[in-house]
Amino acid sequence: MSLHSDARPAGQPQAKRPPIPVKILISGGFGVGKTTTVGALSEISPLSTEAPMTSASIGVDDAGVASQKTTTTVAMDFGRVTIDESIILYMFGTPGQDRFGFMWNDLADGALGGVVLVDPSRLEDCFVALDYFESIKLPYVVAVNSFAGRATMTLDQVRHAVNVDPDVPVVAVDARDREQVKAVVLTLLRRILARAKARNQR
Ligand SMILES: Nc1nc2c(ncn2[C@@H]2O[C@H](COP(=O)(O)OP(=O)(O)OP(=O)(O)O)[C@@H](O)[C@H]2O)c(=O)[nH]1
Ligand SMILES: [Mg+2]
Numbered sequence: 001m002s003l004h005s006d007a008r009p010a011g012q013p014q015a016k017r018p019p020i021p022v023k024i025l026i027s028g029g030f031g032v033g034k035t036t037t038v039g040a041l042s043e044i045s046p047l048s049t050e051a052p053m054t055s056a057s058i059g060v061d062d063a064g065v066a067s068q069k070t071t072t073t074v075a076m077d078f079g080r081v082t083i084d085e086s087i088i089l090y091m092f093g094t095p096g097q098d099r100f101g102f103m104w105n106d107l108a109d110g111a112l113g114g115v116v117l118v119d120p121s122r123l124e125d126c127f128v129a130l131d132y133f134e135s136i137k138l139p140y141v142v143a144v145n146s147f148a149g150r151a152t153m154t155l156d157q158v159r160h161a162v163n164v165d166p167d168v169p170v171v172a173v174d175a176r177d178r179e180q181v182k183a184v185v186l187t188l189l190r191r192i193l194a195r196a197k198a199r200n201q202r
Pocket of ligand 1 (some may be wrong): 032093
């Protein structure tokens with residue numbers, strides 16, 4: 001995985017700098033695949049804080065008709081992946097239930113960007129995350145997790161429905177597939193870099 005081309009003049013030894021830590025958030029509605037996403041890409045055993053769902057979620061949280069979900073993330077997910085020799089990515093998954101929303105400010109502290117996972121069969125669930133990222137001006141990408149075709153919507157239809165800016169990437173992902181999650185994260189890192197460059201030029 002690499003974001004950079006090596007721009008050193010020929011013959012010059014490579015400077016050994018420690019990799020830059022980059023923190024990102026993996027967010028979205030309840031049961032949309034945040035914990036699965038972090039686990040798919042992490043090169044360390046992901047830390048997760050799964051707990052059995054309690055009666056507090058009955059009638060409040062709906063993970064979709066096909067869901068066998070019995071646990072939920074109550075604090076956060078944490079995973080790490082080396083992007084290349086210059087970047088180490090730390091992924092923080094947010095809890096899905098609204099009642100844990102008070103955690104978000106702490107989780108977002110120091111984050112450079114975020115992924116908003118969207119299930120097209122429960123589109124409205126992503127708005128809390130979208131609104132939050134917009135409000136703190138965090139660059140983000142929208143990743144559409146169709147749960148093997150549970151709902152069929154084109155990426156353009158999702159973009160239209162969630163009404164994000166034209167420069168926000170909207171991409172497809174199967175949260176269980178490491179390569180697809182990796183592609184989403186690289187899209188986010190490119191967006192973070194592009195935003196940072198645009199800021200510096202102002
Ligand atoms: N078919 C399919 N199932 C998925 C996919 N992503 C996640 N799942 C399943 O969906 C369920 C919920 O996934 P989680 O990763 O726990 O979702 P979450 O967003 O972390 O859930 P909360 O933390 O409770 O909000 C699990 O049973 C996963 O195995 C996917 O891309 N395709
Ligand atoms: Mg979770």
